[in-house]
Amino acid sequence: MIRLTEVYKEYPNGAKALNGLNLEIGDGEFIFMVGPSGSGKSTVIKLLTGEVSATDGRVMVNGFNLNNIAEWQIPYLRRTLGVIFQDFRLIEKKSVYDNMVFAMRAVGASQREIKKRIPYVLKLVGLDGKSSRLPDELSGGEQQRVAIARALVNNPDTIIADEPTGNLDPRKSLEIMTLLKRINELGTTVLVVTHELDMVSRFDERVVMLERGRIVRDSAAGRQKARSSRQEPSGEAQSEAGAPEAVRESAKRGE
Amino acid sequence: MSRRMPDRSHNFTYFVAEGFSNMFTHGFMSFAAIGITIACLLIMGTFSLVAVNANATLAKLEQDNEILAYVEDGLTEAQARALGHKILAVENVAEIEFITRDKALADYAAQYEDSTLFEGMESSVLRHRFAITLVDISLMRQTKEAIGGIDGIGRVNAYEEISSGFITIRNIAAIVSIALVSVLFLVSVFIIANTIKLTAFDRREDIAIMKMVGATDGFVRWPFVYEGFLTGLLSSVIAFFMQWGLYSAITKGISGNDIFSIITIVPFADIWQIVALVFVAAGMLIGVGGSLSAIRQFLKV
Numbered sequence: 001m002i003r004l005t006e007v008y009k010e011y012p013n014g015a016k017a018l019n020g021l022n023l024e025i026g027d028g029e030f031i032f033m034v035g036p037s038g039s040g041k042s043t044v045i046k047l048l049t050g051e052v053s054a055t056d057g058r059v060m061v062n063g064f065n066l067n068n069i070a071e072w073q074i075p076y077l078r079r080t081l082g083v084i085f086q087d088f089r090l091i092e093k094k095s096v097y098d099n100m101v102f103a104m105r106a107v108g109a110s111q112r113e114i115k116k117r118i119p120y121v122l123k124l125v126g127l128d129g130k131s132s133r134l135p136d137e138l139s140g141g142e143q144q145r146v147a148i149a150r151a152l153v154n155n156p157d158t159i160i161a162d163e164p165t166g167n168l169d170p171r172k173s174l175e176i177m178t179l180l181k182r183i184n185e186l187g188t189t190v191l192v193v194t195h196e197l198d199m200v201s202r203f204d205e206r207v208v209m210l211e212r213g214r215i216v217r218d219s220a221a222g223r224q225k226a227r228s229s230r231q232e233p234s235g236e237a238q239s240e241a242g243a244p245e246a247v248r249e250s251a252k253r254g255e
Numbered sequence: 256m257s258r259r260m261p262d263r264s265h266n267f268t269y270f271v272a273e274g275f276s277n278m279f280t281h282g283f284m285s286f287a288a289i290g291i292t293i294a295c296l297l298i299m300g301t302f303s304l305v306a307v308n309a310n311a312t313l314a315k316l317e318q319d320n321e322i323l324a325y326v327e328d329g330l331t332e333a334q335a336r337a338l339g340h341k342i343l344a345v346e347n348v349a350e351i352e353f354i355t356r357d358k359a360l361a362d363y364a365a366q367y368e369d370s371t372l373f374e375g376m377e378s379s380v381l382r383h384r385f386a387i388t389l390v391d392i393s394l395m396r397q398t399k400e401a402i403g404g405i406d407g408i409g410r411v412n413a414y415e416e417i418s419s420g421f422i423t424i425r426n427i428a429a430i431v432s433i434a435l436v437s438v439l440f441l442v443s444v445f446i447i448a449n450t451i452k453l454t455a456f457d458r459r460e461d462i463a464i465m466k467m468v469g470a471t472d473g474f475v476r477w478p479f480v481y482e483g484f485l486t487g488l489l490s491s492v493i494a495f496f497m498q499w500g501l502y503s504a505i506t507k508g509i510s511g512n513d514i515f516s517i518i519t520i521v522p523f524a525d526i527w528q529i530v531a532l533v534f535v536a537a538g539m540l541i542g543v544g545g546s547l548s549a550i551r552q553f554l555k556v
Contacts, residue, residue, distance in 0.1 A: 049467070072471070075466070075469045075470060075471045075472075076469065077469075078466070078467060078468065078469035079468075079469035081469075082468075083467050083468075089460065089463075089464055089467075091460070091461055091464065093280065102461075102464070102465070103464075103468040105269065106465045106468050106469060106470035106474060107468065107469045107470065108266070108474075150468070154468060154469065
């Protein structure tokens with residue numbers, strides 16, 4: 001569960017990146033975050049990964065309260081997250097397998113866990129049989145699959161993908177996005193930050209749009225509002241219809 | 256694997272293996288770090304050995320600065336010799352040598368090329384005497400007074416100003432040596448930290464990835480620490496043998512030259528253990544200190 005409440009972020013140079021942001025991402029959700037450059041998307045990622053702290057407001061990530069998190073706890077916060085970057089960020093001198101080992105070693109995994117987990121994850125992302133290749137020997141799409149595998153290998157609660165298809169052609173982009181959706185269906189929360197609206201429109205998922213450090217559109221919020229308006233009329237609608245009294249009467253009767 | 260709890264275990268074999276493999280993976284930078292460490296150790300070592308030899312030379316010169324205690328005229332040679340026990344009993348007296356009148360005259364005459372000057376001169380014009388060397392020449396005045404108080408000792412000659420001059424020179428030399436070696440040590444740590452910083456810069460992406468997947472600072476730091484340790488150890492071993500060769504060559508040159516006969520040379524065999532110990536300790540300290548200082552800025556991710 002991720003919850004940002006009235007979050008403000010101002011950098012030391014005076015740039016205001018977030019301006020009272022409210023966002024809640026439930027466990028197991030798939031969410032797109034879109035917005036123009038400078039809207040605050042990158043700052044949200046940095047906040048969630050503990051790279052920067054909020055100037056004001058509350059930030060909760062997978063049970064960690066980032067407002068008073070100790071420095072030594074940040075690695076443990078990050079172990080609940082898997083981060084995927086546009087430029088893949090693979091270690092060029094290490095094979096696919098060793099890139100994964102590197103990530104697992106970093107969190108203190110045993111040799112037995114490594115041997116068991118890596119083949120499973122490589123199969124999940126469709127890279128079984130390519131574990132001995134170097135990143136240079138793979139296509140861009142495959143390299144991004146390695147990055148996804150590395151993000152997944154430590155079994156995180158949440159995957160954060162920062163422009164994961166930015167360097168890929170449309171067909172590969174769709175493959176990667178479909179893979180992320182499949183991972184989400186297995187129970188992992190997925191947050192995809194992107195500016196590719198065409199891609200977003202191909203998936204029927206929650207979309208949050210940021211502008212000037214605030215959410216200006218939240219499709220999930222819209223859906224919930226629509227759902228709740230069907231069940232429980234809003235205050236304005238109630239007064240227009242003159243219904244409050246009737247509702248109160250129903251409540252008294254226990255209806 | 257622990258996700259929310261602090262890592263308690265220290266994966267020694269993994270960290271050492273990583274540190275070792277990093278030395279080879281980044282071969283050129285390791286070569287540069289080792290080369291610079293050797294150069295720094297050799298400079299510090301050579302300077303320290305010069306200081307050790309200067310100290311030994313000064314100590315020898317100090318020992319040559321004797322006190323002369325003259326026996327009163329009325330005593331026979333046997334009575335004069337008997338005073339030796341009393342002098343030896345005085346605190347701070349290291350050694351004594353009894354010099355008879357005749358020997359004193361002969362020594363005196365030997366200082367002049369024209370020995371005919373002293374022909375016919377009676378040794379009775381001189382007194383029996385003791386040449387006394389001290390344990391600590393800074394206590395020369397007190398010792399001189401104590402010896403002067405012995406019955407049968409007439410006069411005591413001590414060159415206090417020379418001894419205090421030696422003490423001043425030794426003190427200055429010690430301070431200058433310590434200051435210079437300290438400065439060289441700090442400069443070495445700084446140079447090596449910067450060299451290792453370049454190797455860490457080469458690996459900043461790896462470090463950033465490790466941090467992003469949840470590696471603790473310790474996990475990132477340990478391989479660098481062991482790498483610094485191994486770099487320092489290897490450098491110190493090489494530097495030790497180079498220092499040995501250099502020292503032997505220089506001392507051989509000096510001992511074969513009469514101009515340098517005043518210099519007291521400390522044989523390498525007498526000091527090799529301390530040199531080895533200091534080199535290994537300094538090498539490892541420089542290596543580990545340099546690594547820790549170099550990696551600090553890259554951990555802030």
